[in-house]
Amino acid sequence: EAQVTQNPRYLITVTGKKLTVTCSQNMNHEYMSWYRQDPGLGLRQIYYSMNVEVTDKGDVPEGYKVSRKEKRNFPLILESPSPNQTSLYFCASSFGSGSTDTQYFGPGTRLTVL
Amino acid sequence: QQPVQSPQAVILREGEDAVINCSSSKALYSVHWYRQKHGEAPVFLMILLKGGEQKGHEKISASFNEKKQQSSLYLTASQLSYSGTYFCGTSTWGYQKVTFGIGTKLQVIP
Numbered sequence: 001e002a003q004v005t006q007n008p009r010y011l012i013t014v015t016g017k018k019l020t021v022t023c024s025q026n027m028n029h030e031y032m033s034w035y036r037q038d039p040g041l042g043l044r045q046i047y048y049s050m051n052v053e054v055t056d057k058g059d060v061p062e063g064y065k066v067s068r069k070e071k072r073n074f075p076l077i078l079e080s081p082s083p084n085q086t087s088l089y090f091c092a093s094s095f096g097s098g099s100t101d102t103q104y105f106g107p108g109t110r111l112t113v114l
Numbered sequence: 115q116q117p118v119q120s121p122q123a124v125i126l127r128e129g130e131d132a133v134i135n136c137s138s139s140k141a142l143y144s145v146h147w148y149r150q151k152h153g154e155a156p157v158f159l160m161i162l163l164k165g166g167e168q169k170g171h172e173k174i175s176a177s178f179n180e181k182k183q184q185s186s187l188y189l190t191a192s193q194l195s196y197s198g199t200y201f202c203g204t205s206t207w208g209y210q211k212v213t214f215g216i217g218t219k220l221q222v223i224p
Contacts, residue, residue: 033212042116042214042215043148043156044213105157106155
């Protein structure tokens with residue numbers, strides 16, 4: 001089954017404790033992206049990647065890191081989480097084929113930073 | 115800069131039509147449309163590239179007027195399953211870096 005998986009689905013952590021949210025897709029997609037969603041602010045793009053070793057900043061990259069060492073994986077790293085990073089996070093992927101593209105979203109990771 | 119969506123919310127009866135607009139103050143390269151139901155991940159509907167595209171997806175279609183820097187999503191003969199929040203996303207170059215609107219909450223009632 002074609003899918004984007006995220007782990008963990010729920011996480012409660014404390015300020016400053018490094019964490020990684022994993023994202024994996026099994027569709028051989030070139031493009032992957034991370035978003036955060038907050039009430040009243042909608043979706044905001046954090047980082048995106050067009051291919052292995054190619055990443056770029058979205059609108060809200062501060063406090064986050066990503067890596068794309070393999071095509072299927074695009075982990076989101078919070079090296080020193082803060083309470084303002086409490087949010088719902090979505091990973092998405094697609095072939096990056098322009099007008100005919102279809103983007104697939106993971107189920108989301110709800111992160112709480114205390 | 116964040117695109118502006120209108121209306122912010124709309125209630126429809128089954129079978130009625132709706133239009134959701136998305137406008138930007140910047141020249142756009144692409145517009146993306148998504149629907150999200152409460153508690154679920156967004157679902158991609160379509161992407162339109164500059165060049166004045168118009169696309170259809172079942173009873174949901176969209177147009178992109180790059181001169182006016184705006185896009186409209188058309189929902190015809192609405193069904194209960196159309197309920198949710200609709201987001202537009204825009205990019206000013208390529209289609210990879212996307213900025214989203216706040217969303218339009220659409221509720222279809224029997």
